[in-house]
Structure formats: structure tokens, C-alpha cells
Amino acid sequence: MSRIHTLNARGNLLPGAIREHYKWTDTRTFVEIQRIHQDFLDILRAKGIDYDELRNALTPQTGKQEAAFLFDEHRCNPHRIAGVDAADAVFKLLPAGTTHSVLGGELIGDDRDEFARKLLREKAVIAKDLDFKHPTFCFVVYLNNLSAAALENLHEGLKPHSGYLGYVPCTYASLTKTFVTMHLMNFGIRHKNTMILGHEDDRPNTDDFNLHLHDYTALGLKVRSVQLTYFGIFLSYKPEQMLLQETDDDLEIAVRAMSKDVADFGDFTVHIEDAKFTYLTTAKDGKLALAGLNTLTKPELEEAIKSKMRSSYLYSLDWRAVPASESSPGYRGSYFNIMLEFPREVGDPERVTVALEYQPTVKILRVVTMT
Helix, strand or coil, X not given: CCCECCCCCCCCCHHHXXXXXXXXXXXXXXXXXXXXXXXXXXXXXXXXXCHHHHHHHHXXXXXXXXXXXXXXXXXXXXXXXXXXXXXXXXXXXXXXXXXXXXXXXXXXXXXXHHHHHXXXXXXXXXXXXXXXCCHHHEEEEEEEEECHHHHHHHHHHHCCCCCEEEEEECCCCCHHXXXXXXXXXXXXXEECCEEEEEXXXXXXXXXXXXXXXXXXXXXXXXEEEEEHHHHHHHCCCCXXXXXXXXXXXXXXXXXXXXXXCCCCHHHCEEECCHHHHHHHCCCCHHHHXXXXXXXXXXXHHHHHHHHHHHHCCCEEEEEXXXXXXXXXXXXXXXXXXXXXXXCCCCXXXXXXXEEEEEECCCCEEEEEEEC
């Protein structure tokens, strides 16, 4: 089975609705998701797209930046649609040869308009001001997988744009990031010289069609598209948000995408083997020291990982099935990654990618590595 970089059931209700409507068992859900994913990979191959090359745009990256660029629609080019004008300005400044998920949309707001402005003032890097008429007239273009230099070049390059207000740093968790990203839509993936989009489900996957008003070909980009069912589930990036609920459909579906056996995450314990703990606190000491974890005991580190899991989501879902042979008994296992943040006394939080093995029969999450 191929690794699923991300599976979106947070902004896509289809997987959960189908599972509930047809009363699928956990095993049936696992089989169907894996089958749909294989179909999706076949579609990408036919279009000359390597799924693994999209990984950095589909999963959070510890060494890269994320940002939400803000535009006042009333100050954008009056002869163009504001969102198109804003996105066009951003696309023209993106470095060649890189890969990014692109999200967009307007902020939400009602009589709590001052609440929105307060959140933005706390985090935004302001180029002009935040004097938009109302949050619903503030258009957002969100990008991930940005180098620090690319982010700075985008900010400086956008300053001459009449509608550009500034950007919200979204690399780390915050209430502002959660607010800004809450209702954004996945526009597509800008992969080198190609824009990967979604098209109608009644249009065949042999077609490539641009449903957007944005003219990507005018920017020298090729357009490749897949049916929105596949795009929404497997090509939609999920900015991490400060979710309050214990669980949700996104977690439930992700677990069932990598294992036929399912157990309640709340009953699990995190386990670090003694030899692994020694390795993590010696060879990996630099990373753990930055995260403030190098002084923890093994039980404390295990609890620290478990306590952070509610604020994360699962990605790099991997079901491994190695058949038995004369020299090996075979092996089956489920793996996933989470991105955790640990605050530091000075400076930004430290981000740590934790790879875990999911063992539902014994209700253990075994730490494979931390990077």
C-alpha cells in the first residue's frame, strides 16, 4: 500500500457521510479508502504527476513557513475581481520550482468585528494598516512550504500592491491562525510549473479543466485537474487549528485509513522503548533541548507527547503489509506522523515531528522517532 500524505475529512464531509450512510465496518472503511487512494494515484500517474513530490505541500514541514496574506478588497484593482487580483499578485512572486498548497477566501465577521481586528493586530506583520471596512471584505491568500527568504520576498514584493495589508505568520499555532484559516478553501497546489486543481465529478479524469476565474496559463503554468472527490480528500492541505473537541470525523477517518483494527485514542498510552529514549536524548539531544524536552524522564516525555496530540492531526498515514517468506515471518503495521509544538522561554515554539506506530490491539502508540 502507498502512504497517504494527508486525508481531509475536516473540510470534506463525504468520507464520514458515506461511512455512516452505508454503515461500513472499520475493515470495510479501511479497504474502501485504500482502494480510492490507489485509483487516485493511477489518475495522477496518467497526468505525469508524482504524488510523492507533493508531500511537502500536503503535510506540515518543521523547517518551512506558512503565512496568510491579507488584502483589502476595496483597495484592489477596481477593474478586476478582488480575489483574482490578490491571488495573481501572489503567484507572480512565488519562486520557480517550488511546491505549495494555495488556500483562499474571506475572513468571517459579524457584530464581533472588533474581535477579528484584535486577533489580527496581535499577530499580523502589517505593511499598510488593518483598516478594511469589514472582515468579510478582507481577502486571504494562504501558502505553506515557504522558506524564510521566500516569505520575506513575498512580503516586500506585495507592498506596492494597493490592496495588500500585510500577512499573518501561520507557522505556529495561535487563535489568530485558527480564526484566519477557519473558512478558507483549497484552491490548488502550485507544483513547479503546474497548477493542480479539482474539477467537476461528472467530468472525466482524462480532462484538465480550470474552474477558477484565475488565468493560470497567463502566468506560464500548465493546468492539471482531477475530480473534486479525489482532490477534496487527498490534495487538500489542512492548516493546523486549535481544536477543542476530543475527537472529530477527521481523526476517525484517518485512523481507519491506516488500520482495519480501531480503538479509542483516549485509551492509548505512548510508549518509548528504553534504547529509543537513550538515542533521542543523546544523538537527538539538540532537537529535544530546543523543545525543552531533554531534561524529561521517559514517562514525562511519553506524557508530553500524549498531551499534545489533541492539538494535532494525523498525516503520512502508512499501512505496511510485508508477506511472509521462507526467511521472514512477514509483518503488518500502521504508522502516522504528528507535528507537535513545545513553547520556549525565548523565541518561537519548537516544532517536532513525531513518527508513531499505531498498535490498537494493545492500545499503544509506539514512538518510532522524533525529528
